[in-house]
Amino acid sequence: MEKKLNGVFWCVGVLGLVTVVLTVHAITCEEAVQTLMPCKAYLTTPAPSPTLACCQAVASVNASASTTQSRRDLCECFKKKAPVYGVDPQKAKQLPGLCAVQVPFPCDPSVDCQQY
Secondary structure: OOEEEEEOOOOOOOOOOEEEEEOOOOOOHHHHHHHOHHHHHHHHOOOOOOOHHHHHHHHHHHHHOOOHHHHHHHHHHHHHHHHHHOOOHHHHHHHHHHOOOOOOOOOOOOOOHHHO
16 A cells, blocks of 8 residues: 655655655655645745745655655756746755755755765
8 A cells, every 4th residue: 555645745846746656766856846846936036935835845855755766866957947937046045944954965066976
């Protein structure tokens, strides 16, 4: 029987709501991006702080990246997708702290994802 979580990480910010199935399935780049959609306003506009839905998304994506490879893959994903969505790198760096979520790698476009 599959356990399902309504997903709501990120880090570098890429954005929507998706259901994440917890089985052998690792979260994909596109799922993570969609899950992080509630963070779009904070990451791309002068919004002063992330919403609760955004912080829930960050926590959900973070929890879904449970292996070294999945963390590396998401790190690379965020590095590639953040500029496409117009994510402010400074806001991306601040997001995990503002949401009280400890992420395994810094939300920084210059991070070496293979280190994490």
